[in-house]
Amino acid sequence: MADNYLEKRMEEFRSVVGSAPAKAKGSLSSLLLKNRSTRGFDNSFKVRKDQLMRIVSVNNKIASARNRQVLRFSLVTEERAHLVLPHIAMGSALSEMKLPLPGTEPNAFVVICSVCEPHASTYVDLGISVQSMLLQAVEIGLNGVCLMSFDKERIKENLSLPYEPLMVLAIGKSAENIRLVDMPKGGDCNYYRENGVHYVPKLSIDDLIIE
Ligand SMILES: Cc1cc2nc3c(=O)[nH]c(=O)nc-3n(C[C@H](O)[C@H](O)[C@H](O)COP(=O)(O)O)c2cc1C
Numbered sequence: 001m002a003d004n005y006l007e008k009r010m011e012e013f014r015s016v017v018g019s020a021p022a023k024a025k026g027s028l029s030s031l032l033l034k035n036r037s038t039r040g041f042d043n044s045f046k047v048r049k050d051q052l053m054r055i056v057s058v059n060n061k062i063a064s065a066r067n068r069q070v071l072r073f074s075l076v077t078e079e080r081a082h083l084v085l086p087h088i089a090m091g092s093a094l095s096e097m098k099l100p101l102p103g104t105e106p107n108a109f110v111v112i113c114s115v116c117e118p119h120a121s122t123y124v125d126l127g128i129s130v131q132s133m134l135l136q137a138v139e140i141g142l143n144g145v146c147l148m149s150f151d152k153e154r155i156k157e158n159l160s161l162p163y164e165p166l167m168v169l170a171i172g173k174s175a176e177n178i179r180l181v182d183m184p185k186g187g188d189c190n191y192y193r194e195n196g197v198h199y200v201p202k203l204s205i206d207d208l209i210i211e
Pocket of ligand 1: 092
């Protein structure tokens with residue numbers, strides 16, 4: 001897709017190589033930094049259906065294995081949140097905290113299903129979809145967390161889903177203070193909380209690259 005946008009960005013990138021990375025508002029790096037897995041929400045803020053629609057709308061613009069587009073999405077707003085909330089598990093690394101804390105529960109969800117028996121490429125599609133949706137959520141001022149720990153059978157039955165659910169996204173307005181921190185060499189990758197701040201250790205770029 002050769003267009004002026006891409007050419008312009010390429011020129012800008014060339015001109016900043018060697019200097020500090022761009023952190024412009026709305027840039028991919030700023031969306032990625034704000035896209036933290038959020039497990040505590042401002043409960044007074046009710047996520048609307050049109051906001052969930054906007055988030056799910058990324059899905060006809062993304063890659064899909066053989067372009068088969070096997071994923072389908074169930075939008076759950078406040079009225080039906082009670083059908084999902086008791087059947088999800090958040091923050092297993094902080095199990096003693098029993099997240100979400102009372103009063104900070106999410107009131108909206110996107111339940112992602114596959115129309116076919118899932119195989120390896122379905123899970124790759126799922127990852128691309130989920131990350132794209134979470135970034136879109138950040139772009140419209142929301143946050144979320146993708147959940148693989150949930151009661152599939154119960155949620156399928158409660159929402160009368162025609163397909164097996166693969167993942168649940170909890171979406172809302174964040175009430176959390178989350179910070180990325182460098183992971184010490186040989187350190188623990190588990191997230192942790194101190195004085196109300198949720199810390200997420202990440203590997204350095206040097207540790208990620210294989211020589
Ligand atoms: C495939 C996958 C499954 C996940 N399942 C859960 C889950 O069931 N419950 C939960 O609280 N977080 C879940 N998470 C969120 C991770 O715990 C989170 O990505 C990690 O702690 C790093 O935090 P960050 O997303 O803010 O970088 C999942 C993430 C991924 C990618």
